Amino acid sequence: MKSLMRELLTRVLLFTGVAMAIRAMFWRDRAAILLYHDPTPATLDAHLQYLKDKVDFIPLSQISAPGNGRPRAAITFDDGHAGNAELLPVFIKHGVHPTIYICSSIVAHERTHWWLHPIAKDAGVKRLIRMRNGERLAELNAKGFYQDQLNGEAKVSGLSSEQIQAMRPFVDFQSHTRFHPTLTCCEDEECAEELIGSKAEVERLIGRPCEHFAYPYGIYGSREVAILKAAGYKTGRTTDVGWNDERSDPFRLKAFDIEDDSSVPWFAVQLTGLTLMPRYLRLGRVRRLGARLFNKPGSLKQAQ
Numbered sequence: 001m002k003s004l005m006r007e008l009l010t011r012v013l014l015f016t017g018v019a020m021a022i023r024a025m026f027w028r029d030r031a032a033i034l035l036y037h038d039p040t041p042a043t044l045d046a047h048l049q050y051l052k053d054k055v056d057f058i059p060l061s062q063i064s065a066p067g068n069g070r071p072r073a074a075i076t077f078d079d080g081h082a083g084n085a086e087l088l089p090v091f092i093k094h095g096v097h098p099t100i101y102i103c104s105s106i107v108a109h110e111r112t113h114w115w116l117h118p119i120a121k122d123a124g125v126k127r128l129i130r131m132r133n134g135e136r137l138a139e140l141n142a143k144g145f146y147q148d149q150l151n152g153e154a155k156v157s158g159l160s161s162e163q164i165q166a167m168r169p170f171v172d173f174q175s176h177t178r179f180h181p182t183l184t185c186c187e188d189e190e191c192a193e194e195l196i197g198s199k200a201e202v203e204r205l206i207g208r209p210c211e212h213f214a215y216p217y218g219i220y221g222s223r224e225v226a227i228l229k230a231a232g233y234k235t236g237r238t239t240d241v242g243w244n245d246e247r248s249d250p251f252r253l254k255a256f257d258i259e260d261d262s263s264v265p266w267f268a269v270q271l272t273g274l275t276l277m278p279r280y281l282r283l284g285r286v287r288r289l290g291a292r293l294f295n296k297p298g299s300l301k302q303a304q
């Protein structure tokens with residue numbers, strides 16, 4: 001059923017010219033941030049080939065620069081998956097200088113991103129994401145998973161320090177916290193440690209300033225923005241769907257969360273933003289309701 005809906009939507013949006021019209025109307029002079037996690041080289045190559053003559057590829061650091069009359073795209077990856085190392089030839093082939101937001105206490109260590117570990121999968125990742133951070137860690141500890149250990153025979157899931165060093169001339173490495181908690185479920189000290197501690201760890205690992213941040217699950221509130229600003233970050237990327245221009249709030253950058261295994265037509269459909277809109281509207285409703293109830297706009301937790 002889902003694939004049938006997808007096929008129909010793809011045909012309607014691509015063959016009626018809606019996708020092209022949206023690009024002409026909204027992307028026009030703006031910058032899209034594409035968000036991937038762990039795509040294969042072949043998939044990413046096909047996506048970049050499709051985009052090549054339609055948009056200019058820009059580094060994330062130029063996201064707030066004034067428009068040049070052309071649609072622009074910054075390519076980003078979250079988490080720092082080991083598989084990202086295989087993408088290097090694709091970046092070089094297409095002249096793309098991507099940003100990889102790394103979990104700084106997972107990459108370059110013999111550790112596993114917590115939600116990829118069998119113990120977390122068995123316990124239910126979706127439920128764990130919504131728990132208070134201390135309770136989540138206590139439950140995982142009780143079941144035998146510690147976020148700062150390899151935990152038996154588990155697979156190392158992050159980029160190694162050798163891989164990071166090899167990619168360093170071609171890739172901009174930035175922060176995605178230390179261990180990937182849900183920030184709005186953290187106590188103040190835990191949140192500060194994840195944002196400030198990660199900045200220091202990325203800088204130690206890369207030897208360059210760490211100034212950009214991506215919120216895990218795209219979930220954030222006004223406390224997270226305030227800590228990022230105080231720590232010296234310049235931007236924060238959400239998963240709210242939309243394009244960016246020089247008037248965009250740099251700590252609430254919008255993005256297109258692309259499914260890693262998208263065919264080229266499905267990729268083109270996702271770039272209209274229409275398939276991502278329902279989730280965005282749901283998030284908007286949660287925020288507005290929170291603001292009404294508590295009269296503190298932006299300070300409330302977002303649902304995923």
Ligand SMILES: [Zn+2]
Binds near residue numbers: 078079
């Ligand atoms: Zn993530």
